[in-house]
Amino acid sequence: MKKTIVFILIFVFIVPVFTGCSHTHEYKEIVIKEPSCGEDGLKEFVCKKCGDSYSEAIPATGDHEYDENTVKEATCSAEGEKILTCRKCGHTETEVIPVDKNAHVFGNHTYTMAVSVDLPEDEWYYDQYGYLIKTRTPIVTFDCESVIKIPTATEEGEGIKTCELCGETVIVILPPIQ
Structure with a gap:
C-alpha cells in the first residue's frame, strides 16, 4: 500500500x-x-x-512620414539633393533631384540706357525756351546684359541673359517704359 x-x-x-x-x-x-x-x-x-x-x-508598419529638406537645388547642369527624414522614427533617405534644364543661374547684370518715349498729345508742353516737347528721355535700367528691342511706352522690349553655368542665352521680355 x-x-x-x-x-x-x-x-x-x-x-x-x-x-x-x-x-x-x-x-x-x-x-x-x-x-x-x-x-x-x-x-x-x-x-x-x-x-x-x-x-x-x-512587424514594423513601414509607413514612414517624411519631411523633405533640399540640401542642393538642381540647376540646368547639375543634379540636386534632398534628404528625407521620417517624423516618426528618424529614418533618413537621400534622394537625387534630376537636372532641371530651365533652372538657369543668371548673374546680377543690368543694362542702363536713356530711352526716348513719345508723350501722349495731351501731355505735350513747351519748355522754357518755347520749344514744343513731345517726348521724354528717362534713364532706364533693365535686368539683362543687353537690349535687343528697346521697349516703348506702349510695347514691350526684349533683352538677353546668359546662364553662368551652361552658357545658354535666353531672351527676356522687358516691360513697357512708364
Missing part, C-alpha cells in the same frame, strides 16, 4: 512538472512595445491561470 501511495504522489506532483500544466491555457495579450515605421514591436502572452508566457514580434 505504501508503494501505491508513493506512486500516486509521484504521479500527482512530479509528472505535471515534466509534462506541463494540466489545464487549458487562457492567454492575455499585452503589448510591450508598439511597432513603428522602421522597428518591430513586441507583445507578450501570459496565461491567466498559471503565468506561463511567450512573446511575439509585431
